[in-house]
Amino acid sequence: MRYSLLTHLECSRCHHHWDSGKLQNVCPDCQSPLLARYDLPAARAELQRESIAARPRGMNRWHELLPVQTPENVVTLGEGDTPLLNLPHLGAAIGLSRLMLKDESLNPTSTFKARGQAAAISRAKELGAQQVIIPTAGNAGGAMAAYASRAGLVARVYMPADTPHSNMQECRAVGAGVVLVEGLITDAARAVSEVVRQGGWFDVSTFKEPYRLEGKKVMGYELAETFAWVLPDVIIYPAGGGMGLVAIWKAFAELEELGWLNGPNRPRMVAVQAAGCAPVVRAFEAGEMTNTFWENAGTIASGLRVPKSYGDRLMMETLYQSHGTAVAVSDEQIRAAQLQLGQSEGIFAAPEGAATVAALPVLLERGWLKNDERVVLLNTGTGLKYLP
Numbered sequence: 001m002r003y004s005l006l007t008h009l010e011c012s013r014c015h016h017h018w019d020s021g022k023l024q025n026v027c028p029d030c031q032s033p034l035l036a037r038y039d040l041p042a043a044r045a046e047l048q049r050e051s052i053a054a055r056p057r058g059m060n061r062w063h064e065l066l067p068v069q070t071p072e073n074v075v076t077l078g079e080g081d082t083p084l085l086n087l088p089h090l091g092a093a094i095g096l097s098r099l100m101l102k103d104e105s106l107n108p109t110s111t112f113k114a115r116g117q118a119a120a121i122s123r124a125k126e127l128g129a130q131q132v133i134i135p136t137a138g139n140a141g142g143a144m145a146a147y148a149s150r151a152g153l154v155a156r157v158y159m160p161a162d163t164p165h166s167n168m169q170e171c172r173a174v175g176a177g178v179v180l181v182e183g184l185i186t187d188a189a190r191a192v193s194e195v196v197r198q199g200g201w202f203d204v205s206t207f208k209e210p211y212r213l214e215g216k217k218v219m220g221y222e223l224a225e226t227f228a229w230v231l232p233d234v235i236i237y238p239a240g241g242g243m244g245l246v247a248i249w250k251a252f253a254e255l256e257e258l259g260w261l262n263g264p265n266r267p268r269m270v271a272v273q274a275a276g277c278a279p280v281v282r283a284f285e286a287g288e289m290t291n292t293f294w295e296n297a298g299t300i301a302s303g304l305r306v307p308k309s310y311g312d313r314l315m316m317e318t319l320y321q322s323h324g325t326a327v328a329v330s331d332e333q334i335r336a337a338q339l340q341l342g343q344s345e346g347i348f349a350a351p352e353g354a355a356t357v358a359a360l361p362v363l364l365e366r367g368w369l370k371n372d373e374r375v376v377l378l379n380t381g382t383g384l385k386y387l388p
């Protein structure tokens with residue numbers, strides 16, 4: 001069997017197929033995000049989930065279902081296989097008997113952004129990119145810079161001037177050029193587009209590059225494996241660009257096609273946003289398929305400060321298809337939840353991760369969550385990166 005079973009890229013909107021053998025950003029026809037497709041029938045016939053379980057730990061043990069074609073091109077810093085922790089004390093306090101947290105802060109660069117960048121930078125290097133560029137709310141830039149350094153690529157990161165200092169220092173420490181932009185990630189994105197238009201730089205923006213999503217989908221594979229291939233009832237995700245949410249959902253669809261899931265159930269997917277920037281929640285409540293730009297976005301959860309995602313349609317599809325929902329929580333609720341999680345379970349979560357804890361009482365009050373459901377929170381990063 002080939003090392004990777006990647007076959008082509010498919011447009012998420014017009015469904016045209018595109019060559020995965022060269023560097024691609026969005027669909028050349030309709031400018032929508034591209035999704036990686038694999039020869040899943042071959043995987044179903046020849047690959048066993050047990051053989052993947054027997055391999056050395058790390059994201060790359062799923063290599064048949066990831067884009068990199070040869071092992072020499074895999075750039076790794078040890079990402080993946082993060083722990084799934086029970087939260088018995090917090091669960092008892094809130095009224096949930098089977099509450100769990102996947103702790104993504106144990107990844108390289110201390111956030112789950114490492115997964116996406118490991119896949120994207122490995123594949124970009126394999127396809128001949130030499131210079132990579134990204135607009136970021138902070139953590140995606142840090143991860144991109146780290147993997148680019150490891151791969152021997154030149155990296156440039158554009159971030160809002162009020163991004164946490166740890167993000168800037170992290171990028172510089174691993175050799176990336178840092179450009180501070182007045183405004184938000186959307187302003188940084190505009191600046192990056194200018195540079196990209198002049199040529200020579202490969203853009204690894206959220207949803208404008210197909211393989212970051214592939215790295216992030218491995219969170220879904222790992223969850224399925226950890227739950228012995230019977231998926232949990234609810235997954236609660238702090239959504240900025242929403243790539244992880246879409247990616248986990250894609251992973252479940254692929255596992256179903258592989259015949260690897262033991263139960264028929266799929267989790268209900270929940271997007272949590274900050275009240276100061278909640279375009280997904282607003283669209284969900286209005287029953288819309290796309291988002292409108294959120295004016296004057298502001299929140300301490302910098303990873304959630306995305307006024308409009310390029311993947312908004314995919315995110316909304318995931319919420320509707322999974323019978324999920326969307327919740328906004330205030331910065332005050334996030335701060336309180338961060339303390340509660342730390343004091344009850346010893347986990348110092350990023351504000352984004354803490355936002356998922358803050359969403360629990362809201363969902364219980366609405367009667368949307370039942371007390372004995374298996375609920376998984378994603379702690380996407382460490383609180384240590386947000387210290388003043």
Ligand SMILES: *Cc1c(COP(=O)(O)O)cnc(C)c1O
Pocket residue numbers: 111112113139140206238239240241242243244245303304350352353380381
């Ligand atoms: C980027 C980020 C998020 C949001 O992730 P998306 O996939 O863009 O929705 C959440 N938490 C942290 C810590 C992040 O860095």
Ligand SMILES: [Zn+2]
Pocket residue numbers: 011012013014015016027028029030031032
């Ligand atoms: Zn298209």
